[in-house]
Amino acid sequence: MKIPDNLVFVLFGASGDLAFRKIIPAIYSLKIHLLLPEKFEIIGVSRSVMSDLDFREKLKKGITSFSGEQNITDELLISFTNHITYLTLDISSPSEYVKLRDKLAETDINSGTGGNYIFYLATPPSLYTIIAGSLSSIGLSDQSVGFRRFIFEKPFGYDLKSCKELNKKLHDLFAEEQIFRIDHYLGKETVQNLLVTRFSNGMFEPLWNRNYINYIEITSAESIGVESRGGYYDKAGALRDMVQNHLLQMVGLTAMEPPSSMNPDAIRNEILKVFQSFQPIVEDEVDKYVIRGQYTASRVRGECLTGYRYEKGVDPNSRTETFVAIKFYINNWRWGGVPFYIRTGKRLPTRVTEIVIHFKPTPHFLFHVNDIDRSANQLIIRIQPDEGILLKFGMKEPGAGFNVKNVSMDFHYSELANIRLPEAYERLLNDVMVGDSTLYSRDDTVETAWKFLEPIQNGWSNNPAIKVFGYPCGTWGPETANDLIEGKDLTWRYPCKNLADDGLYCEL
16 A cells, blocks of 8 residues: 555545544544555535534544544544544535635645545435536646546446446546546455455466356345435345445456456456456346345344334335345356356345355265265355455365365464554555555446346336245345255355244235
């Protein structure tokens, strides 16, 4: 991670939860680890009326609770937050943005930040074009004096049409190199290490193809429900919220060809090629390749958990998916015929994100199988919560005979002595500060991902006969999701057991 040039960081939606829990604590960590420039200022922008002092006091609580740093002192907090100011601004009113331009000019004069600005839009996507157009109209996208970079949170569009419209509007205002579409999963150390695991080890890359891999599954599970986000989530759902960005980006990194270099565009070109090779899912066959579910009331560890339709802000007749599993293929020479399976869901038994490479069984199995089946050779790349890599293979049990037992070679990043694992937002914010777009999504990649998902969205909208399966909180989703997995007796990998004591099933 590099030290960037002097700059001002402008945070829209500064009074919101994302700023409080993630963005400001991540910037504080960059400060503590000497990864901010000598002259660095933060301007928080939001509709809420707040003084600089009140805003700083609020952020101190967020830093203390969520930065993960040790030995946080009042002195360090004051030193950091003294570089933070707050601007009350009606974000939806273009005439208001003159206040921000004047404040930036004043900050440059007083702090010597050199006209370098980063604008982070931690706001609802409906405000993206309003904010971007207002900034551009008063010259704040002009890079003749200093750089101007714009960070956009997910979801980037709601479907293919809205994504293309948003890209077009932003390209009318900014160059593509100024646009940073953030996906915090790509900031995780293990996701980045996937490239190193594949392309720096002679033992992995020769096996990374259809000749030796049986299938690949990627899981992103959450044990929590929608909490206070029911109103947002009921309009989004798991497909928009998780699959279009997080899961497909992990598919791209897992399946991509070796890039010609570590240049950002070289890597993103290879991810784009993967997306362009996705075998289309025909709208009439959506129910054959896609399972969607919705969590229902259940008792987990003695606690009664509410079903999705009874969450605050959710339509009582909602058909929004809180679980989705998809089977698909990548039509190229490396992966032809290899099934890829991805799933994500809320109110599952645990919080875990992992990539599982299932290798093909030996062609002639000689030994008695004890606790594994013939497809048990697995490489498991754990993204969260305990980042690391696990390799599963068969070994002889001690004693007479040739009984085979499953064993694991397990590496945890946390076991590295004197090595600090930065949070995802730290890495990604440092990258945008130094102008490295490697871990940010490009316009054509985002559009191609939406194009792949469009038939699924259309199928769900146009065919009410496609079922929404209920699953009790604390279970691994609808049991019918196992039917997607090809092969006798094969199922998804379950990192832990179901936790539901009993299901209080709700009819869907």
